[in-house]
Amino acid sequence: MTAWMYLILAGILEVGFASMLKLTDNFTRVFPTIIFLLFAAGSFYSLTKAIQSIPIGTAYAIWTGIGAFGTIIVGILYYKEPASFLRLFFLFTLISSIIGLKYVSN
Template sequence: MNWLIVIIAGLFEIAFASCLGKVKETSGTPMYLWFGGFIVTMAISMILLVKATQTLPIGTAYAVWTGIGAVGTAIIGIVVFKDPATFWRMFFITTLIGSIIGLKAVSH
């Protein structure tokens, strides 16, 4: 159950990074709304991470959380923000996914 909480927290990390990207692109009222979304999703992500680490190893849970956020944010960057999808970027995203799965597999 706590690994599911880490995954959900990672999805909220993707959301807060995406909101931050939209803050950069907008101005006026929409910028403040995206910033509000950033604050809310960041708080939810952190609260869920704290909850999960009450029973999971902090190092593993944090690494999985940041990995989910990094991979998801990179994919959102490519799809939404038109970041380049170069061979090396995709190679290292794939390597990161493999590392997250491996770390989860060897944790007790």
């Protein structure tokens, strides 16, 4: 697996652990807490693999960007959070920045 694939996987797993965090109910619910921990461990492991080849600042920005984007989408679709024009606009600018970082990184 390439470093970029590890980074994308890390971001997807971040979406998983961030989304599960709400379901843990302050870590009082066992099953969601276990899922949260598995996703978090997998995300950090994948991020660690990615930064062996990708500059840490770039990797971290992309990791958190994927996580933020995905978590916002989960929030809108699953938790019925608002999808206002400005929220979606800034979400688009976030994705544009992530794509830009990918293309300017070696």
